[in-house]
Amino acid sequence: VAELDLIRAIARALSPPGERVVRWVGDDAAVIKARPLCVTSIDTVAEGVHFHSATHSPREVGHKALAAALSDLAAMGADTGEAYVSLVLPRAHPHGDALALVEEMAALADRTGTTIAGGDVVSGPGVVVSVCVVGWADSEDELAGRDAAKEGDVVAVTGSLGASGAGLILIEGGSAQGELQEAHRRPQPRLAAGRALARAGVSSMIDLSDGLATDARHLALAGGVRLEIDLESIPVAAGVAEVATGAGLDARTLAVTAGEDYELLVTVPQERWDAATAAARTAGSTLSRLGEVVAGEGVAFREGDGSLREGLRGHEHR
Amino acid sequence: VAELDLIRAIARALSPPGERVVRWVGDDAAVIKARPLCVTSIDTVAEGVHFHSATHSPREVGHKALAAALSDLAAMGADTGEAYVSLVLPRAHPHGDALALVEEMAALADRTGTTIAGGDVVSGPGVVVSVCVVGWADSEDELAGRDAAKEGDVVAVTGSLGASGAGLILIEGGSAQGELQEAHRRPQPRLAAGRALARAGVSSMIDLSDGLATDARHLALAGGVRLEIDLESIPVAAGVAEVATGAGLDARTLAVTAGEDYELLVTVPQERWDAATAAARTAGSTLSRLGEVVAGEGVAFREGDGSLREGLRGHEHR
Numbered sequence: 067v068a069e070l071d072l073i074r075a076i077a078r079a080l081s082p083p084g085e086r087v088v089r090w091v092g093d094d095a096a097v098i099k100a101r102p103l104c105v106t107s108i109d110t111v112a113e114g115v116h117f118h119s120a121t122h123s124p125r126e127v128g129h130k131a132l133a134a135a136l137s138d139l140a141a142m143g144a145d146t147g148e149a150y151v152s153l154v155l156p157r158a159h160p161h162g163d164a165l166a167l168v169e170e171m172a173a174l175a176d177r178t179g180t181t182i183a184g185g186d187v188v189s190g191p192g193v194v195v196s197v198c199v200v201g202w203a204d205s206e207d208e209l210a211g212r213d214a215a216k217e218g219d220v221v222a223v224t225g226s227l228g229a230s231g232a233g234l235i236l237i238e239g240g241s242a243q244g245e246l247q248e249a250h251r252r253p254q255p256r257l258a259a260g261r262a263l264a265r266a267g268v269s270s271m272i273d274l275s276d277g278l279a280t281d282a283r284h285l286a287l288a289g290g291v292r293l294e295i296d297l298e299s300i301p302v303a304a305g306v307a308e309v310a311t312g313a314g315l316d317a318r319t320l321a322v323t324a325g326e327d328y329e330l331l332v333t334v335p336q337e338r339w340d341a342a343t344a345a346a347r348t349a350g351s352t353l354s355r356l357g358e359v360v361a362g363e364g365v366a367f368r369e370g371d372g373s374l375r376e377g378l379r380g381h382e383h384r
Numbered sequence: 385v386a387e388l389d390l391i392r393a394i395a396r397a398l399s400p401p402g403e404r405v406v407r408w409v410g411d412d413a414a415v416i417k418a419r420p421l422c423v424t425s426i427d428t429v430a431e432g433v434h435f436h437s438a439t440h441s442p443r444e445v446g447h448k449a450l451a452a453a454l455s456d457l458a459a460m461g462a463d464t465g466e467a468y469v470s471l472v473l474p475r476a477h478p479h480g481d482a483l484a485l486v487e488e489m490a491a492l493a494d495r496t497g498t499t500i501a502g503g504d505v506v507s508g509p510g511v512v513v514s515v516c517v518v519g520w521a522d523s524e525d526e527l528a529g530r531d532a533a534k535e536g537d538v539v540a541v542t543g544s545l546g547a548s549g550a551g552l553i554l555i556e557g558g559s560a561q562g563e564l565q566e567a568h569r570r571p572q573p574r575l576a577a578g579r580a581l582a583r584a585g586v587s588s589m590i591d592l593s594d595g596l597a598t599d600a601r602h603l604a605l606a607g608g609v610r611l612e613i614d615l616e617s618i619p620v621a622a623g624v625a626e627v628a629t630g631a632g633l634d635a636r637t638l639a640v641t642a643g644e645d646y647e648l649l650v651t652v653p654q655e656r657w658d659a660a661t662a663a664a665r666t667a668g669s670t671l672s673r674l675g676e677v678v679a680g681e682g683v684a685f686r687e688g689d690g691s692l693r694e695g696l697r698g699h700e701h702r
Contacts, residue, residue: 088421088524089529092530092531092606093460093529093530093531093606094425094456094457094459094460094529094530094589094590094591095423095424095425095456095457095459095460095462095517095519096423096424096425097421097422097423097460097521097524097527098421098422098423098424099420099421099422100418100419100420100421100422100520101418102417102418103406103415103416103417103418104415104416104417104418104422104518105413105414105415105416106413106414106416106466106468106501106502106516106518107412107413107414107468107502108468108469108470108502108503108504108514108516109470109504110470110472110504110506110508110514111506112472112506112507112508112509112512113508113509114508114509115506115507115508116506138412138413139412139413141412141413142411142412142413142415144413148424150424150425150426150516151426152426152427152428152470152514152516154428154430154512183424184424184425184426185426186426186427186428186514188428188429188430188433188434189430189433190428190430190431190432190433190509190510190512191430191431191432191508191509191510191512192508192509192510194430194472194508194509194512196426196428196470196504196514196516198424198426198468198470198514198516199413200422200424200518201413202418203415206406206415209415211407211411211412211415212410212411212412213410213411271412272412273412288410288411
């Protein structure tokens, strides 16, 4: 049966498991030696919604599916562990494409210390890739959630924003190659920065999948607070301003609404600020101060003239 | 945004988590207090392949998706823990249908001691439900794999076979109601039997999703052995013979090829046979002796006249 050939080819494409893996691919379930806390998330990308075959190669889809899932572990500060992959393919889908998708996923797994320990390949109405990632921690101190932002905390973000959104504009405009396009196609989960920031004592953390404007609302809602963010403080990625201007958009608005940068938005108690910036730097990233947590609800963006702008939204749940 | 309303409604449909759940729905990832061994599997059902909206209600799809995933934990002998659910829906899909699907899944989760601890709802090309289940064990002795069947072991199966396949024939023939149809629509994962049999020392175990003919081949291949099974020993479920006759099929052939009974196929060292049958009984099941493990490879079925039949296949991976 052809599907079984594909499954065998996929199994061969995976790297041998680490020493904590007792059983893996080929059994009814994987068996992993646990650490004290198991951190788990599932994330799905579907053809026609999260990617289009005209603009994303199978390799890019594989990368993106695992990267988006790992980004949730980054946002918790967890160490990566295992990934379990469900691959839904139309009946006539070329095996070579499916294998390329898995190979690229396996390459990202290797680079991030993740074992692809199980999966499922089934027929279905289109290409859909679900990835369940399992991370680990030894104590709750090592992790950060969404719900503990406090009045007076600093609001900050890692790295720079807007590259993925600008890359998508270029791809949709027919320009396939370039750094911004690559940022859109192969987002990198900020695992090292997430671990470092959680251990440095940030009060809350979330990864920017839907865009800062929307993801900041999640932190505000979960914490029962209001986030005030200076638009002029937004670290806009190199090259984004030119693309935004060409598209008739404001660069900072693009940067906070376009999403899929997978940088980390954090709230930091004032007394932990120095530790947090040092932690981000040690992890090879940067931390930009954007504003502060105040009493109230929701998110407001402060314009250059001091006026507050509400209601900005990123790409909501698709 | 409508999708967020649906996600909130889904979160309300879930039971409160158990005490081992530190963080769950609403954070970037769930955080669970681990036991020593983490047992994980992902399983996917897709519209048009594993179910059809004409014959499966949303509630039945929800049940089936979680039941199939939990059956993999049963086949390992693991205790159930958490489930992570990815729900892909067409854009115009009625929210009521999606909620009914999740409610029925939540009901099965409650009955089996499983916490639905996270998930994802996205748009996509059709209804696709992926469920990643996490189970737990305290030591490897409590678990069984696929790969340790040995020459001389007894081959045995829990419960009876063919009800799901016969139910599907009736459903496709326009007869919607009845016990066999219910067996097809709401398969039950044999969690208690799986735990009991693993602890009683079976040498290998697998759940019957693709049908005994195919799943027995998996045990034979993984163990490097051959399974010889007496067709006359197959425990055919009540009512299956009549349906098979009406469809011009042999009842035992239907029972070993139709699949989706989710009973457990085991190989048992001779000296553990009494313990295994007692364990199955205590778990509310039965264990039928089907044949034995011999040197060689593959699976053969012995007919009433003593002749061996090879090449029988169940529903292969779809």
